[in-house]
Amino acid sequence: MPPPDSPHPVVVHIHTHMYPPSYIKLLSSRTTVPYIHQPTETPDADPRLIILASDDDPSRPKSSRGRPVDSTYSSFDQKRAFMRRHGISCSVVSLANPWLDFLDPATALQTAQEINNDLDAACAENNSVASASHDGLKLYAFGCLPLSAPAKDIVSEIHRLKSLRHVKGVIMGTTGLGNGLDDPALDDVYSALASTATLVFLHPHYGLPDSAFGGPDVVAKSGHVLPLALGFPLETTIAVSRMYLSGVFDRHPQLQFLLAHSGGTLPFLAGRIESCVAHEREFIANGGHRQGPQRSIWDVLHTNIYLDAVIYGQPGLKAAIEAAGSVDRVMFGTDHPFFPPLGDDKEAKWLSVESNKGAIDDCLPEDEAAKKKILGGNAIRVLGLDL
């Protein structure tokens, strides 16, 4: 950890995933998506993680479906090694998608509690020995919610998480209780999140239907590029737009969301959304009262939304900072352990990390204070990290 007067800023990555042992065990116990499969033909090979229905192609042998899941996914030692290599002092780890979306309602609460306790304990153990054994590297976590459980169980877990000292918010996908984040049935959950000042890290998983890209054959030609590069950001944009259009931020003005991948495309499209709302005949003033969202999308961006800086380039990051209204609302992330280098040099710095760090330098070449905020200061302030 750099001393307070160090010229090197404290670097916190708030977008970095872990599959703690209890989650690996859960996925390994399953045989339908999402699941982890240990190929019996090749017992020495890494297990395979199959998280998308499209990855579970029955025409392929199970041993080649999905992606290899090696120890970088579950090992805190590997997380620390990655942090050291990239000059990162603190990780706020989160369960990777699809979190607990798939759980049987009857077991969801207990599973969430176990995983959240595991995450908190692992961070606690790390941090208690941090200064001595781990070069002072610190770990915190976003918890997960039992969204398939009854709303009262979700609410109770939101409250319980406040007692876990190393859990600094929750990660959530875009389906909510199954019908999206504009579902009125989420109002109790949103009230609980707002009243406990729990930050929600919103992250995509489901992407867009293949038909949006022209069908599965079109998608297959370029591997995962279309679903990951375009489907993921659009999923986030659609989810937040639906929240906005349905008035969630009008009803819950205290909600705090951190959007993955710099908001998907929200910073770029916010002006177009605002214009389409202003020109929408469905929303025309009715007895003096405009229908539709009551606040401007810019107000929501400046009040309810934080953005990560996982956008891999200066044009996008500049738009993110502008749309957020301030450098105070943008936070560095890496998406580790996804997007590893494909070359043979296992000690190389990751292009995916360096491009996100480089974008911050390119955007704010002269402004060390602003860079410091995005690289770590904002996360420390917003999440209340003890660094």
Added chain:
Amino acid sequence: MPPPDSPHPVVVHIHTHMYPPSYIKLLSSRTTVPYIHQPTETPDADPRLIILASDDDPSRPKSSRGRPVDSTYSSFDQKRAFMRRHGISCSVVSLANPWLDFLDPATALQTAQEINNDLDAACAENNSVASASHDGLKLYAFGCLPLSAPAKDIVSEIHRLKSLRHVKGVIMGTTGLGNGLDDPALDDVYSALASTATLVFLHPHYGLPDSAFGGPDVVAKSGHVLPLALGFPLETTIAVSRMYLSGVFDRHPQLQFLLAHSGGTLPFLAGRIESCVAHEREFIANGGHRQGPQRSIWDVLHTNIYLDAVIYGQPGLKAAIEAAGSVDRVMFGTDHPFFPPLGDDKEAKWLSVESNKGAIDDCLPEDEAAKKKILGGNAIRVLGLDL
């Protein structure tokens, strides 16, 4: 027209639509999408324009399907009145979507020729009397292509258009010959476009499938906001990404595209696309030769792509300018006659225009030369307008 030393820049809008009389007649002769319907119950009402399958809901009376199409769609006088009101000196008009995508192959070439000739003649007539009768307002056009016709007819129309003095490029949707813009069958068309230095104005029409938004009921709750605000820009982004990933810009390095709505979301997502390509196992070097696109997306943006400035806000426009690599590749547009004011004041300035103009001021408050380029200078230079 401001004199050369005027402090008021020449304003050209390159994204502005027209339905010339021959196109209105064509749509009025049809009874399936796209078509224009004159409600017989209300003969004094404006005809209805039904351009999307989803607008043609059989559960609604025909008189309420689609949108009213008044004379602003087809009247050059109204176009000029709009230009005067907003200080615009020159329009480069284009047929609105869905252009000629739906034509019978047997009639497509002849129809395209008629419409292109009509557009050229209308611009010629306007410009010949421009200084005397029309306050010096100038009109040019993007032509349209008979994309359902055999490739040789498309190519012949591309060449013929060079003889029409007021046609300065072509407008095109994202379906190409029916299979998208990455269809290898388009190679002859791309070769003709490149060899004739014909600028392609790429514009969305089909949006995303309703399922991408959560289904038709979700979409209906906010009128046209989701399809227009998010579906349109994503359609453009997907189309250009497919072109890029399939190597169209490698095979046709001279192609020049102007992307509607500031590129959809391409400026914001270019870094993520670049990163996903670099991390895609399908593209791993094979015998020393990387599969997939050979040029970086940034190189394509800086060499093959122009962006309009129809993005309704500073964050998006800033990203567009950054991604384009220079203020020289961004051009003002309005999307007239779409997004009219919904209030009763028919003489009011249009919010949709003012927000796009305001974004330019906000982005470049101190740089009059750059503003001048975006507002008109770039269009004059790139399209060779005689202003």
